[in-house]
Amino acid sequence: MTTPFVAGPPHHADPAPGEHAVGFIRRWVFSTDHKIIGIQYIITGLLMGVAGGALAALIRLQLGWPEHRWMLLSHLLPNGMPSGVMTPEFYLAVVTMHGTIMVFFFISYVLVSGFGNYLVPLQIGAKDMAFPFLNMLSYWIAFLSAAVMLASFFVEGGAAAAGWTAYPPLSAVSSAVPGSQMGQTVWIVSMALFIVSFTMSSLNIVATVFSVRAPGLSMMRLSLTVWSYFIASILGLLAFPPLTAAAVMLLLDRHFGTSFFLPSGLVVANKLLPNTGGSPLLWQHLFWFLGHPEVYVLILPALGIACDILPAFTRKPVFGYRISVWCLVAVGCLSMIVWGHHMFVSGMSPFSGEYFSLVTLTITVPMTIFGVNMLASLRGAKLQLRTAMLFSLGVIALFGSGGLGGLFLGNATADMQLHDTYFVVGHFHMMIGGVTLLATFGAIYFWFPKMFGRTMNETLGKLHFWFTFAPFFIIFFMQHFLGLQGAPRRYYAFTAYDYLQKTRGQNLVISIAAMVLLSGQLLFFLNFVWSLFKGPAAEANPWQATTLEWTVPSPPPHGNFDAIPIVQRWAYEYGVQTVDGDFAVQTVASHHARVTA
Amino acid sequence: MTAYSIAGLKARATAERDVETGRDVAQGFSPATLREDQVRLGLWMFLGTVTMLFAAFTSAYVVRRSGSDWRHVALPPMLWVNTIVLAASSLALEAANRSGLGGGWRAASGAFAAALALGFGFLAGQIAAWRQMVAAGVYLPSSPHSSFFYMLTGAHALHVVAALGVLIWGAAATWSGDRNRRAWAARMGVCRTFWHYLGAVWLFLFALVSIY
């Protein structure tokens, strides 16, 4: 009995029968294969990430050097930076689009839809998603949505400029800010497409996990990655419809004279508006009813992925698997009832403030336990610091610092001073910016061999980690303290106030760190493209990991598994002796190695 | 999700038990009903999101209702006719289902045609109701109540259009010669769930805008 339990070397020359029959377009463009769709999402998302990163660079240029004339950029952006200095209208459009693109088109596409599509069927032993055609449809709608969002820079008045939260009346009245002319309408249309696409994709993931798990794969044997996608997708299904409703109402307010969000007696640009009786707070409630679960939609998969990368490089099971699963479930439930902590100073009833404060802080309990379980997974480890592992360690670190920052903001009393300051900016960048970004990179380094049959360069990868974690931490850690000094967010410059003068030096440091961070990403793209064509060939299971995707060749053939695998054990069987090494993949029968769960 | 769990989850649960006892697991798996289970599950999840959509509209309605400028507009009596038409359509669909299960394909085909016709009749009736409102000088921005009326009926009508597409897919199975009883019943299940659900949503919305 010396036959390894995982597949042998990849057999590219021997494609599965039937693959010849489909042409290039069906195979690579309008494919219904979840792996191709996953990769399409990842590539689209990475490109959107480049756009979002470029916008971040513009923001930091402005805040670090508020009066400097960037003559080169004035040629590239004659409207936004006519004399080399950014105009305020362009700055607000850039801030709004940076937030929108990073939240919805980068992290959602790469991490949630991209890796969700790629990993879920493979890890549950399925040949494809439950609804492959719907899956293809959701990708192409997502693609369209991203294209529409980018196009909004070129419409009259420029891109939307009311922030990614799009609070009316600013977002509803076209004379309030230039971006609220056509730009905001295009923003709404793009978001509507995004929601349609994301809903279909979430529905698909939930249905897949429910219906096509391989025999033997009970819910309590699923990897935390699959669990996190499962919970995140349920949240997506329940949380996005209220944003749809709000977007419809905003559109009607903008173009058809209704007054859902517009109160009586508004005078904008010295002109009295005819609207009566609407409620601007209604938008905020509907928006954050989505907005808060949405951050968990993004962060849960990041945590799940980090949890699955850890054991491959600690060579022992994760700590407290069952408890972690229940933490994910608890966080999912709690995330639906805490949205009001974004509105402590909005004029909402102070009693609601007390309620939201108390329930928000209960989230720290499952999240603390989850974080500590990740940390405790390192105890007694035989650690291998591969690139993917470094990024996972970074996830633990940023999740710790970002999560602790949440204690300030969930606390209504502390939030009175910190609301809408850079403390908030620092906090959410650590969480839905940093945790997700590092998990995304970790996932790419970890599953790149599976996806493309080639391995990424470790030296470049490790350099990339150092150039990502260190500047990232400096930028957003310092921003917390900008907030404590009272620096409001979404400011075009910190020049107009005496009390903010001393923050200008800090902003300069932050901007320099941001430039280091952004240029560090060149290492990643270089590595990615180089490895895609020239990387050394990957084995089926280069990390000696246990989940089902590692039992098939790299890259997996169309249909993934020759025969549906029969699962015999949980996803974390490390530290047991088999013919493969110190681990047992999930399909190894109980008479070869003891079954833990 | 209840409908799904009955057929699908049980099969899977059996499969899991079998692994532990080492018996042949493939037996517990039924690829024949898997697709139907998935479609049913997908439909229920979709209806879950639609419920959240209308729940959001409803809470917005309740909040906006407390505004000082709230003024009820007269709703066209036509809506009562539309309600009866939609209810009749649901009943016809049930009749089609019952006839089909009993093997009465002619009756089933006729009843299904009636259900479809009544469904389109409902849409036409809603459009007529809108036209009556417009003729009476009540437009989308006339009052918050009218804004909600047009928006809610519009959103509901869009879902009805989608459901009619699904009904046509069900009707095709009823009218065609190829009659796999189980597959047909599964298709009917999807049609009935979706259609009755939208009927219930309509009753709720109609009550909301007329009473509250």
Place this chain on the structure above:
Amino acid sequence: MKKLEGSLVSLLFAATAIVGVAYGAGIRMPPLASRHGAGIDAMLAYLLFTVGGLFLAGYLALAYFIWRGVRRSAIGPRLATRKTELLLSGVLGLGMAVIAEGGVLAIGMPVWQEYFAAAVPVDAVTIDVTAQQFAWNVRYPGPDGKFGKTDPRLIDDTTNPLGLMPDDLAGKDDVVTLNEIAVPVNRPVRIQLRSKDVIHSFFLPNFRVKQDAVPGMTPEVVFVPTRTGDFELACAELCGLAHYRMRGFFHVLTAAQFDDWLRLQSAANAKGN
């Protein structure tokens, strides 16, 4: 090589935490100038200490595990017992709940109550602040203690920015200023906030006061300035192009200085009319 790399990564996290805490300890908030602000600062101080400690402990633990982990040639105990897992989760989960919720209940809620729920003191100075793109219209009721009625239809940004009704007698003695608020020290100030156009936010960094000005609503803030001096008022909710320089001035004066200031403004108003 492996050990060296492990030590470097370990050092990265340890140094991050130590330098981070040291950096944070050197940062000061804008000097405090209000009574309830002391409570908010106490809340923040409590959080900075506890969270700073947890942050340091967590990062050092992470650094230690890495430093130790790369030096191991075999894994330690493979699985923790169910009891250990539950115990660790229970203790840390509960500990976190005590730190987070305890802070809210013991320090946060009383301040929140003081700030929102207390009845408006009778001797409060009432000021009506109407935000607009991109200025703060400030109004004092004048000797009669009553604000004149306004009507948005009369608003004209240059001649009548608040839409004051000319035939309302209560409005005759109202004192109107632009971006300048003066208040007497140690006397409660009651600010009625309005907005003409979009959402603004009335942010006085030194006073730990922040309240959105939402059109269609009139939220109030009541607080007691405790230090004389000239302070700045900022807008904290994105309101448009000049959001970043929608600056106001907040002067805390002695009682006598305040009366003089009000008289002066009143005279300037009369001349303007």
